[in-house]
Amino acid sequence: MATEATLRPRWIPLLGGVLGSTTCGSLLYAWSVFIKPLSAEFGWSRADISLAYSICLLVFGLTTFLAGKMSDKYGPRIVVAIGSVILGIGFVSAGFIQSKVQLYLAYGLIAGFGGGLVYLPPIATAPKWWPDRKALATGFAVVGLGLGSFIMAPLATSIITDPNYGWRYVFYFVGTAMGIMGLASAFCLSNPPQGWKPVGWNPPAPPAGSPVAAATRDYTFSETIRTSQFWMLYIGYFCGAFAGLMVIGHIAGHGIDSGLKPMQAALVVSTLGIFNAATRILIGYAADKFGAKASLITILALQVFAMALLYPAGKDVVFLGVIAAVIGWNYGGMFTLFPSTCLQYYGPTSQGSNYGLLFTSFGLAGFVGPFVGGMLKDMTKSYYVPFIVGAIVVAISVVMISLVKAPLKKNA
Numbered sequence: 419m420a421t422e423a424t425l426r427p428r429w430i431p432l433l434g435g436v437l438g439s440t441t442c443g444s445l446l447y448a449w450s451v452f453i454k455p456l457s458a459e460f461g462w463s464r465a466d467i468s469l470a471y472s473i474c475l476l477v478f479g480l481t482t483f484l485a486g487k488m489s490d491k492y493g494p495r496i497v498v499a500i501g502s503v504i505l506g507i508g509f510v511s512a513g514f515i516q517s518k519v520q521l522y523l524a525y526g527l528i529a530g531f532g533g534g535l536v537y538l539p540p541i542a543t544a545p546k547w548w549p550d551r552k553a554l555a556t557g558f559a560v561v562g563l564g565l566g567s568f569i570m571a572p573l574a575t576s577i578i579t580d581p582n583y584g585w586r587y588v589f590y591f592v593g594t595a596m597g598i599m600g601l602a603s604a605f606c607l608s609n610p611p612q613g614w615k616p617v618g619w620n621p622p623a624p625p626a627g628s629p630v631a632a633a634t635r636d637y638t639f640s641e642t643i644r645t646s647q648f649w650m651l652y653i654g655y656f657c658g659a660f661a662g663l664m665v666i667g668h669i670a671g672h673g674i675d676s677g678l679k680p681m682q683a684a685l686v687v688s689t690l691g692i693f694n695a696a697t698r699i700l701i702g703y704a705a706d707k708f709g710a711k712a713s714l715i716t717i718l719a720l721q722v723f724a725m726a727l728l729y730p731a732g733k734d735v736v737f738l739g740v741i742a743a744v745i746g747w748n749y750g751g752m753f754t755l756f757p758s759t760c761l762q763y764y765g766p767t768s769q770g771s772n773y774g775l776l777f778t779s780f781g782l783a784g785f786v787g788p789f790v791g792g793m794l795k796d797m798t799k800s801y802y803v804p805f806i807v808g809a810i811v812v813a814i815s816v817v818m819i820s821l822v823k824a825p826l827k828k829n830a
Contacts, residue, residue, distance in 0.1 A: 428547040428548065428610075428616070430606045431540070431543050431544045431546075431547050431555075431606060431607055431608070432544055432547075432548075432555060432558040432559070433606050434498075434540050434543070434544075434602075434603045434604070434605075434606025434607040435540035435541065435543075435544045435555075435558050435559030435560070435561075435562070435603075436558055436559075436561060436562050436565075437562065437599050437600070437602050437603035437606065438498060438536050438537065438539075438540045438559075438562065438600060438603035438604075438607075439537065439540065439559060439560050439561060439562030439563050439565075439566070440562030440563075440565050440566045440569070440599065441502070441505065441533070441536055441562070441566065441596045441599045441600045441603065442478075442533045442536055442537045442562065442563060442566065443562050443563035443564060443565055443566020443567050443569075443570070444566035444567075444569065444570040444592060444596055445474070445478075445505065445509065445529060445530075445533045445566070445596065446474065446475065446478065446533070446563070446566070446567075447563065447564075447566060447567030447570070447666065447691065447694075449470075449471045449474075451570075451571055451574045451575050451578065451588075452467070452574075452585060452588075453467050453468070455578055455584070455585040456521075456585065459585075460518075462518060465792070466518055467521075468667070468788065468792070469518075469522065469526075470518075470521045470522050470525050470526045471526075471667075471788070472526075472784065472785045472788060472789060473522055473525075473526030473527065473530065473785075474525055474526045474529060474530035474533070475530070475663070475780075475781055475784025475785055476530070476781045476782070476784060476785040477526060477527055477530030477531050477534065477781070478530045478531075478533045478534045478537070478781060478784070479534065479777060479778050479779070479780040479781015479782065479783075479784055480534070480778050480781045481530070481531050481533075481534025481535060481781075482534045482537060482538040482773075482774045482777040482778060482780075482781070483771070483774040483775045483777070483778050484534070484535070484774070485497055485501065485534055485535045485536075485537070485538040485539060485770070485774055486538050486539075486542060486769075486770035486771045486772070486773060486774020486775070486777075487639075487770065487771050487774060488535075488770075489538065489539040489542055489543070489770040489774075490542075490639075490768060490769075490770040490771050493607075493608065493609060494539030494540065494542065494543045494604075494607040494608070494609065494770075495604050495605065495607050495608060496604075497535055497539050498535065498536050498539050498540070498600060498603055498604035498607060499600075499601055499604035499605075500535060501531075501532045501533070501534070501535025501536040501600065502532065502536055502596075502597050502598075502599075502600025502601045502603070502604060503532070503597060503600075503601075504528060504529075504531060504532030504535065505528075505529050505532030505533050505535075505536060505593075505596055505597060505600060506532070506593050506594060506596055506597020506598075506600070507528060507532070507593075507597075508524050508525065508527070508528030508529030508530070508531070508532055508593075509524075509525065509529045509589055509592065509593030509596060509597075510589055510590055510593035510594060510597075511524040511528065511589075511593075512524040512525040512529065512589045512593070513586040513587070513588070513589030513590045513593070514586070529593075532600075536600050536603065537777075538770065538773065538774050538777065539607060539770065540559045540603065540607060541556060541559045541560060541757050541773060542757075542766075542769040542770035542773060542774075543559075543607050543608075543609060544556065544558060544559040545559075545757075545758075545761055545766065545769070546609060546610055546766050546769075547610055548616075549615060549616070549619070549621070550616060550619045551702070551706055552706070552758055552761055552762075553701075553702040553703075553705035553706045553710055553754060553755070553758040554699065554702035554703060554705075554706055555702070556702060556754050556757050556758050556761070557698045557699040557700070557701060557702035557754040558698075558699060558702075560698045560753040560754060560757075561695055561698040561699050562695075563694070563695070563698070563750070563753065564691055564692070564693075564694035564695025564696070564697075564698060564746075564750055565695045567691040567694070567695075568688065568691045568692060568695060570592065571684075571687070571688065571691070573588075573592070574588045574592065577591065633829060634827035634828060634829065635765070635767075635827075635828050635829070636764060636765025636766065636767035636768065636828070637763075637764040637765055637767075637768065637772075637825070637828055638767070638768055639768040639771040639772060639775075641828065642764045642768065642771075642772045643775065645825045647763060647822050647823065647824070647825050648760075648763075648764075648772075648776070650818045650819075650821065650822040651756065651759065651760065651763075651776060651818075651819075651822060652775075652776055652779050653779075653814070653815070653818050654714075654718075654756075654814075654815040654818040654819045654822070655752065655756050655776060655777075655779040655780065655783075655815075656779035656780075656782060656783045656815075657783075657811045657812055657814045657815035657818070658718055658721065658749070658752050658812060658815045659749075659752065659779065659780045659783035659784065659787070660783040660786060660787040660790075660808070660811050660812075661721065661725055661749075661787065661808035661809070661811055661812045662721075662745065662748075662749030662752070662787075663783055663784050663787040663788055664787040664788055664790065664791040664804060664805075664808050665690070665725075665728065665742075665745050665749075665805075665808065666687075666690070666749075666788075667787070667788035667791060667792070668788065668791045668792070668795070668801065668804070669683075669686060669687060669690065669728075669738075669742060670683040670684065670686065670687050671683075671795075671801075672728070672729070672732050672801045672805075673686055673732055673735070673738055675732070675801065676732030676733045676738075677732075677733055678732070678733075678735055678738070682735045685735070685739065686735065686738050686739050686742045687742070689739045689742050689743050689746070690742040690743065690745060690746035691746065692743075692746070693742075693743045693744075693746035693747040693750065694746035694747070694749060694750035695750065696747070696750075697746070697747040697748075697750040697751045697754070698750050698751070698753060698754050699754075701713060701717070701750075701751040701754050701755060702754050702758075705754065705755055705758050710755045710758040710759040710762060711759060711819065711822075713751070713755055714751075714752070714755040714756070714759065714819050715816060715819050715820055717747070717748040717751045717752070717755070718748065718752075718812055718815050718816045718819060719816050720744060720748050721744075721745065721748040721749070721809075721812045722809050722812045722813050722816065723809075724741055724744040724745045724748065725745070725805055725806075725808045725809035725812060726805070726806065726809045727741055728741050728745070728801075728805045728808075729800075729801055729802045729805045729806075732801070756773075756776065757769075757773045757776075757777075760772055760773045760776055761773070762824070763824050763825055764825070787808075790804070790807070791804040791808070794807060
């Protein structure tokens with residue numbers, strides 16, 4: 419068996435996760451900066467432009483299942499490398515569009531598909547190198563989603579407002595950079611040898627009276643999807659992502675409608691992004707100490723109250739910023755805790771396929787959440803109802819996660 423000394427340092431897959439998720443964060447969470455320039459040049463409505471984002475989220479989320487299956491079969495490196503090239507091509511191509519259909523194909527379909535291939539494999543790979551800190555390793559693998567939005571928004575804005583460039587150059591420059599960064603992520607990724615473990619670490623001993631560890635095995639993918647626990651996690655993930663993505667899509671508009679200046683609303687969005695990134699690593703410490711399920715229930719319960727306070731907070735930039743920070747923290751924490759829970763319940767063998775399917779709930783929520791928020795806003799002329807609906811949906815997630823219990827271990 420290969421020893422730790424003969425292998426690459428195990429922090430390298432963590433770096434791969436940071437690079438890959440930052441690439442995906444740049445793709446997904448700074449789309450709002452394009453709304454104004456696209457509307458000004460083509461005269462498209464916000465609904466038309468936002469549809470490109472919804473398509474991208476849907477395709478991104480659904481592609482992760484394919485990415486997980488391919489990663490389990492062929493390894494993470496080749497999957498992320500292919501996805502990086504596709505993502506770069508799609509994003510750069512969006513800089514040449516002249517119609518909505520071209521935008522939907524380039525950004526929504528092609529870039530979204532490539533992003534889905536890049537995102538999932540590092541999440542399945544990093545914890546295999548850190549069996550002693552699985553949740554923390556998962557946090558590193560997803561932290562870049564928040565970092566990407568924090569970096570991309572000001573970068574894209576500076577290029578758009580530069581008289582020598584404009585919005586098309588954001589797609590040219592950033593698309594090329596994302597493709598390169600994704601390829602760098604790919605070269606950082608590989609699976610450890612079968613049976614590898616860190617020097618000096620041994621798996622925790624099973625509780626007294628329970629079957630010994632040697633008598634159990636991981637779940638296969640086909641076994642995982644036949645458990646009720648998996649689909650309870652699926653519903654819980656969908657409900658949590660539904661509310662978070664609704665807020666991301668509408669919190670700036672809510673602030674401006676409530677009387678805040680555009681720059682104040684932008685500051686609120688940045689605050690959400692910062693806490694969205696920070697939680698992904700820090701929540702891993704809590705999960706490793708107190709358990710992923712307990713941590714997950716805690717952040718989802720807090721999210722219910724934060725969603726309920728979001729509407730009245732709109733008139734005060736400090737109050738809204740605090741609520742945005744709480745929502746960003748809770749929302750970002752899900753992306754560490756759900757894969758950690760899936761890994762704990764079903765084992766690492768089929769984690770790529772298992773979590774790939776579980777993450778499709780994010781894609782569905784990304785397509786539905788912002789749309790429902792906008793529809794309810796148009797119907798009621800206020801964000802009060804959308805945010806209350808979001809709180810109710812998150813409450814369903816709390817119930818689901820509270821009821822779910824770890825499945826019985828499979829006999830070897």
